[in-house]
Amino acid sequence: MSEQNTRDLKFRHELYPGSAALVALSENITASILDHEQATGKRQRKRREDDLNSFRNTVAVIVANLAYSLVFPGSGSGALILPLGHARGAASVTQPGFGKALKSTIDALEAVGVLHLTLPDDAFHAATITPSGSFRREVFSRGIGHSGDFLRRQVLDPICMTRRDAWKRRHPCIIPISDDAARYREEVRRLNAWLADADLSYVGADEVDTGDRLMRRHFSLPSHVKDVRLAYGGRFFGGFWQPMRKRLRRNIRIDGEEIAELDYGQIVPRLAYGLVETMPPRGDLYGLGSSLAGNHHRPAVKKALNAMLFSSRPMRAWPLEIADGLPHGVTVGKFRAALIDRHPALAPLLECGVGYDLMFQESEIIGGVLRCCMDQGITALPIHDAVLCATSSVSAVQTIMLEQSRLVSGHSIPVGVEVLEEEECSPLPVFVPAMTPSATTIHLP
Secondary structure, X not given: OOOOOOOOEEOOOOEEEOOHHHHHXXXXXXXXXXXXXXXXXXXXXXXXXXXXXXXXXXXXXXXXXXXXXXXXXXXXXXXXXXXXXXXXXXXXXXXXXXXXXXXXXXXXXXXXXXXXXXXXXXXXXXXXXXXXXXXXXXXXXXXXXXXXXXXXXXXXXXXXXXEEOOOOOEEEOOOOOOHHHHHHHHHHHHHHHHHHOOOEEEOOOOOOOOOOOOEEEEEEOOOOOOOOOOOOEEEEEEOOOOOOOHHHHOOEXXXXXXXXXXXXXXXXXXXXXXXXXXXXXXXXXXXXXXXXXXXXXXXXXXXXXXXXXXXXXXXXXXXXXXXXXXXXXXXXXXHHHHHHHHOHHHHHHOOOOOHHHHHHHHHHHHHHHXXXXXXXXXXXXXXXXXXXXXXXXXXXXXXXXXXXXXXXXXXXXXXXXXXXXXXXXXXXXXXXXXXXXXXXXXXXX
């Protein structure tokens, strides 16, 4: 079982029945619903051909998702998040049958005993569906239980953009037509085609779907930005390897080889220094004086520094997850003073929302790394500011990562290498290159 926290699972619009057994199950369920409607008089008019095809598509995708939640449950709650009504996201309604008719299809599936629907108690949550006991028995009695039972279709836009509201809920934004949007879509499609043919396997005892490889690039529009542009956020999400803990990733094989994880060291503050065209100081950039030094407080210091870079207004108090990790009495004001004392060059960037620009730079760096790896025939799996690759490719990928960070940020950002061996993680020496400022002028926000 996966070590992720127990939570509801996200509905996957790209899943579709891929084996004869699952196709047959979906068709049987569709026929049962049609018979039920006729017997009960639930539907008075016969569906038009287009509506019937959309209905069949909806049932097939939902059945595939329910079966997938049984075959690859992880440590999820068993419930699938499927927003209905006003809570539907823009991504879901682009697929046939996932518009206004979705609720009636869910009700029909519940009526024939396929699933259970749980409606939310308030507007802050989405509806969930769970497979019924009879559906579970049908799935496993038909021998459905492998990655090959599921087909993945690129039905969603390879790129998406969201904005948080005052309650921190994410809402989809319409992406304007532009050359950048077309280019990013093509790059993600190329990456997905490359990963689909990659030799990836998993040798551990856990149930892992190595066919889960579709990536999307997620952009985030800050609340203080009015101009809708693909220039904020942009990280790559997706793939079975991303939610895994490191001890489970060691069982991944690329081209039959053990893998290594290569990640940029302290990338956010280093990108910030690139923005002000100043060399960062030596040592740990998250070490802010004696009271905030040491590994015990480092995770909270890292979160606090990021919070000050992402906030678009002066901060007054810490979120609990930061406050609990900092030493007692370290207020926002005291932390700000310690941060400026350690990093005076970054003072103009604090609390002006520049973090979204820095995350975009990070995603551009990783995008460049992936393009170069594909050009050289190297399989690399992205994890935000890091990549996984076969151990034989470490030297080539490290060189690519150093060059791409220099091209985008003006500095060659150090790249750490960790070989994920079968029994334990053995760190290799970290190469820290000389850092040379770029001649490119970067304007401050």
